[in-house]
Amino acid sequence: MELAFYLSGLVAILATVGVITGTHAVHAVVYLIVSLIAVALVFFALGAPFAGALEIIVYAGAIMVLFVFVVMMLNLGPDTEREQTLMHPRYWAGPSMLALVLLAALAALISQGVVGETIDGELLTARAVALTLFGPWLMVVELSAILLLAALVTASHVGRRSNAPGTSSRSTGGDS
Known part of the structure; x- marks a missing residue:
């Protein structure tokens, strides 16, 4: 349980650094979503599954909807050269690796059966x-x-x- 907590915290920090240092808005939003999911996994590791689910539903879901809304509102025209560079694998390697670390931490939590346990004895x-x-x-x-x-x-x-x-x-x- 401690390992999942620390791994999730490290992923949240690294993804947040990716948000801050990102030069393109799409990449920064992808790192932001990974960061929010990492914080949700921290809640799961601490024994607050409801707070973790709220984190994923409200924040990660709302950020994606807000980003799509802004892109639609700006009515950006298609730029094929720009779209091809956005889809280059090197831009998605960082968020993908961080998401795989989160998946491993979640699998460790589930295999140990400690997802519903709490630290202070009170379930949120x-x-x-x-x-x-x-x-x-x-x-x-x-x-x-x-x-x-x-x-x-x-x-x-x-x-x-x-x-x-x-x-x-x-x-x-x-x-x-």
Whole structure:
């Protein structure tokens, strides 16, 4: 269990360095996803499977959806030379090796049967998370939901394009 914890922590650090030093946005996002999955495996090793699953679902899934949304919003044209260099194996070797290390650590955890064990004797369940979030932290959860809604409206407004050249995308209120 300790080996999986330390391996996952090392992978998280190395992948985060890859995010920071990455020169291309696609490669940085791939390293970011590997880093988030490594942090989820740290949660699994510490005996918090629900927190690990939330890490994968919310963060790794949301980052991918956000990245796809940004690429669609920017409406980047096809650049065949650039696409061919992005698919070169040397760019994917680092994240692939880190993911294989994570897979080995997860296999070691599963083979030992310690995925559900805890360190302090308390298992983090969905009920415990719900009681914490919607108990003393209710106002913070609601404020973050309002902030995310405002960000969604802002992204929609910024990403909107005009229908015809030379016209504004804003409505004039029927004064034409």
